[in-house]
Amino acid sequence: MPSQRGSVATYPRGLSPHMITEPSLPSLSSLPSLMGDPSADGRFGEFGGRYVPETLMPACIELEAAFREAWADPAFISEYRRILRDYGGRPTPVTECFRLSEHLGVRVLLKREDLAHTGSHKINNVIGQALLARRMGKTRIIAETGAGQHGVATATACALFGLECVVYMGEVDVHRQALNVFRMKLLGATVRPVHSGSKTLKDAVNDAMREWLASVRSTYYLLGSVMGPHPYPWMVREFQRIIGDEAYEQSRLILDGADPDYVIACVGGGSNAAGIFSGFVDTNAKLVGVEPAGGAAVGRGIPGVVHGMKSYLLQDEFGQVQEAHSISAGLDYPGVGPEHAHLSATGRATYVPASDDEVLDALQLLARMEGIIPALEPAHAIAYLVRAASSGEIAKGSTVLINMSGRGDKDAEQVMQRLAMCRTQPCEPVCEGCPSR
Numbered sequence: 431m432p433s434q435r436g437s438v439a440t441y442p443r444g445l446s447p448h449m450i451t452e453p454s455l456p457s458l459s460s461l462p463s464l465m466g467d468p469s470a471d472g473r474f475g476e477f478g479g480r481y482v483p484e485t486l487m488p489a490c491i492e493l494e495a496a497f498r499e500a501w502a503d504p505a506f507i508s509e510y511r512r513i514l515r516d517y518g519g520r521p522t523p524v525t526e527c528f529r530l531s532e533h534l535g536v537r538v539l540l541k542r543e544d545l546a547h548t549g550s551h552k553i554n555n556v557i558g559q560a561l562l563a564r565r566m567g568k569t570r571i572i573a574e575t576g577a578g579q580h581g582v583a584t585a586t587a588c589a590l591f592g593l594e595c596v597v598y599m600g601e602v603d604v605h606r607q608a609l610n611v612f613r614m615k616l617l618g619a620t621v622r623p624v625h626s627g628s629k630t631l632k633d634a635v636n637d638a639m640r641e642w643l644a645s646v647r648s649t650y651y652l653l654g655s656v657m658g659p660h661p662y663p664w665m666v667r668e669f670q671r672i673i674g675d676e677a678y679e680q681s682r683l684i685l686d687g688a689d690p691d692y693v694i695a696c697v698g699g700g701s702n703a704a705g706i707f708s709g710f711v712d713t714n715a716k717l718v719g720v721e722p723a724g725g726a727a728v729g730r731g732i733p734g735v736v737h738g739m740k741s742y743l744l745q746d747e748f749g750q751v752q753e754a755h756s757i758s759a760g761l762d763y764p765g766v767g768p769e770h771a772h773l774s775a776t777g778r779a780t781y782v783p784a785s786d787d788e789v790l791d792a793l794q795l796l797a798r799m800e801g802i803i804p805a806l807e808p809a810h811a812i813a814y815l816v817r818a819a820s821s822g823e824i825a826k827g828s829t830v831l832i833n834m835s836g837r838g839d840k841d842a843e844q845v846m847q848r849l850a851m852c853r854t855q856p857c858e859p860v861c862e863g864c865p866s867r
């Protein structure tokens with residue numbers, strides 16, 4: 431276990447000039463953060479890197495240079511923060527869940543990214559990258575999406591900045607996230623369904639990367655998570671760091687100057703988790719990422735290369751990428767961002783699975799106890815909390831901060847069908863992981 435530093439005086443936050451609440455910035459330290467810059471070739475430990483065809487190499491290098499310059503420019507940072515405040519609804523609050531806490535015997539706080547504009551944390555990264563694209567003189571944006579939240583956020587930013595927007599989305603996700611497809615279209619984006627492979631997020635990334643390769647001069651690829659070739663995993667984490675920076679201050683106010691014992695987030699590619707972890711990685715808080723049981727890249731994956739990065743990856747004995755399965759489109763991905771692979775390998779964060787069934791139960795529990803309907807993705811974090819608090823893995827009286835990465839509207843129809851079909855009568859044909867069988 432790497433050393434952890436908990437006191438305010440030594441809390442090293444030198445890599446983050448992006449706090450919303452500047453006056454209360456903790457004093458800086460010369461110690462580097464455990465989630466600092468990657469190496470010059472874009473690695474976190476052995477993971478990350480830039481495994482792209484030669485044609486994309488100049489684009490990645492140009493992007494890295496543009497991001498470094500912008501992120502050191504106070505005018506860029508101030509515009510990014512102004513838009514997130516006046517348009518994006520930041521800072522999002524931290525809500526204490528009194529009834530759920532009493533029910534579970536642990537003190538539960540939620541960081542409310544579900545209250546950000548467009549309904550999830552995705553807007554933080556999208557505003558940052560759209561500003562960067564504009565600064566680089568690009569007028570056309572492509573993106574991939576799973577749950578549709580990144581697609582909606584991208585379509586939103588493109589409408590705001592007057593940019594052309596094309597979103598790739600697997601055919602399976604087009605159906606299960608139909609509401610978000612409609613929202614993207616309303617916002618003026620073109621949605622391109624992807625019919626190859628498992629027709630989910632992995633295949634949408636494949637097609638977006640293929641198009642980027644073909645149109646790299648005119649087009650900016652606005653990647654939605656902490657994955658892909660360098661600089662994306664680092665850049666997206668920096669644009670999501672605002673979640674952790676805010677939550678660090680907010681939870682200290684609620685917990686009388688203490689840090690939470692646990693910080694828990696769901697992990698698909700890993701951007702909401704990276705965002706909240708970055709605020710607590712240098713404290714004593716235990717960091718827990720929750721993966722879908724059917725797509726546990728950290729839990730069950732082995733190192734491999736996909737989508738331009740080296741990371742943990744679900745693969746068969748021949749090294750072929752295996753299909754993931756999750757009830758939640760946003761977590762249905764066989765890989766994970768390389769920084770999570772590194773945080774796991776070093777023991778600083780742990781990664782645990784949650785099953786579809788546990789997730790459906792957790793979603794209903796939070797809705798009934800707190801009046802908050804979570805998206806299926808963060809319901810994974812709640813599901814782990816319920817299991818761990820019930821089994822004693824998380825001790826009674828612990829304080830737990832959960833990243834509520836998005837709201838449940840987009841999943842209402844899917845959940846309605848699943849509950850109606852599978853809980854009250856056997857479904858036909860049998861759905862994957864059917865709870866009634």
Ligand SMILES: Cc1ncc(COP(=O)(O)O)c(C=O)c1O
Nearest residue numbers: 579698699700701702760807836
């Ligand atoms: C609400 C929500 N949470 C989490 C995720 C997973 O993405 P990430 O792991 O990058 O946070 C998604 C992806 O679409 C999402 O919509």
